[in-house]
Amino acid sequence: MGYMVNGVYHVGDDVTATLPSGEWERSRSTVRNWIGDTGFPADASRYHLFVAWNCPWAHRTLLTRAVMGLDAITVSYAKPNRDDQGWVFDAAGEFSDPLLGVRALHEVYSADPMGYTGRLTVPVLWDKVQGRMVSNESADIVRMLGQSFDGPDLYPVALRGDIDDWNALIYDRVNNGVYKAGFAATQDAYETAAWEVFATLDRIDAHLATHDWLAGGTLTEADLRLFPTLARFDVAYHYAFRCNLKKLSDYAHLWTYAKRIYHLPRIAQTVRFDIYKRGYFSASEKRNPLGIIPIGPLVDWDQPGR
Numbered sequence: 001m002g003y004m005v006n007g008v009y010h011v012g013d014d015v016t017a018t019l020p021s022g023e024w025e026r027s028r029s030t031v032r033n034w035i036g037d038t039g040f041p042a043d044a045s046r047y048h049l050f051v052a053w054n055c056p057w058a059h060r061t062l063l064t065r066a067v068m069g070l071d072a073i074t075v076s077y078a079k080p081n082r083d084d085q086g087w088v089f090d091a092a093g094e095f096s097d098p099l100l101g102v103r104a105l106h107e108v109y110s111a112d113p114m115g116y117t118g119r120l121t122v123p124v125l126w127d128k129v130q131g132r133m134v135s136n137e138s139a140d141i142v143r144m145l146g147q148s149f150d151g152p153d154l155y156p157v158a159l160r161g162d163i164d165d166w167n168a169l170i171y172d173r174v175n176n177g178v179y180k181a182g183f184a185a186t187q188d189a190y191e192t193a194a195w196e197v198f199a200t201l202d203r204i205d206a207h208l209a210t211h212d213w214l215a216g217g218t219l220t221e222a223d224l225r226l227f228p229t230l231a232r233f234d235v236a237y238h239y240a241f242r243c244n245l246k247k248l249s250d251y252a253h254l255w256t257y258a259k260r261i262y263h264l265p266r267i268a269q270t271v272r273f274d275i276y277k278r279g280y281f282s283a284s285e286k287r288n289p290l291g292i293i294p295i296g297p298l299v300d301w302d303q304p305g306r
């Protein structure tokens with residue numbers, strides 16, 4: 001793992017992500033261009049995504065690409081396990097980079113003329129024509145892919161207030177909440193985060209008792225932002241991040257809802273349960289020193305949710 005200063009890669013950790021209280025904090029994205037801005041026209045074929053299957057933030061961009069039918073946006077998938085070079089690629093095969101042929105994500109960041117400084121995160125949306133990054137903020141990528149191209153409206157004007165409220169709650173208490181539990185450095189920080197995860201899942205489950213979707217009567221960005229955490233919950237977070245009060249499959253409505261999304265056209269092809277396990281149970285000094293991957297649980301996503 002490493003970081004970059006003015007386009008130069010350094011091995012190691014520049015900033016500790018853990019606060020004195022033992023809480024864990026996610027770093028902020030800094031490349032925030034937008035499709036539709038000068039120089040970034042809405043032509044899907046000029047863009048490329050660098051992702052990792054296991055990363056939930058990358059997953060939401062893959063989900064948006066799938067739902068919007070944006071196959072013209074090409075994709076490179078990094079290997080599930082990071083090393084001292086960060087996210088890396090093979091020379092060939094499913095974890096190679098067919099676009100630039102890089103062996104590490106930091107080469108993508110250093111190929112950007114801006115001289116990037118910061119952490120080397122996926123996803124990255126890349127402009128093949130200018131040879132530069134459009135954005136490394138998945139929330140922006142989801143919004144701009146959804147809004148810049150023809151397809152279903154994932155952020156309808158009438159539902160924006162509702163969607164914004166769900167997004168804020170779900171980001172803090174669910175998407176990032178599981179990481180706050182999993183990366184907590186003290187008992188208190190872990191318990192606070194884990195209880196919040198389950199209180200929020202309880203609340204969402206209650207909503208879904210009488211609604212098919214989070215906002216309005218249709219699939220929106222809010223659903224696509226919740227789904228990556230649900231897909232990883234039982235196979236990874238339940239055990240690897242100690243979010244083990246309940247499983248997703250114990251929730252009557254949330255589980256049906258997760259399967260409803262999974263069985264929509266093109267969604268299942270964005271999901272790789274095998275890789276989630278490899279990623280979240282990779283060897284980590286603090287969380288899984290021997291890197292042993294558990295055999296279970298068996299989760300049956302095949303029965304469609306109603």
Ligand SMILES: N[C@@H](CCC(=O)N[C@@H](CS)C(=O)NCC(=O)O)C(=O)O
Nearest residue numbers: 029055057119120121122136137138
């Ligand atoms: N704000 C970013 C966060 C993305 C993120 O944290 N990605 C993780 C993988 S799940 C990463 O690449 N981490 C590498 C690092 O921090 O060095 C986004 O949502 O796009």
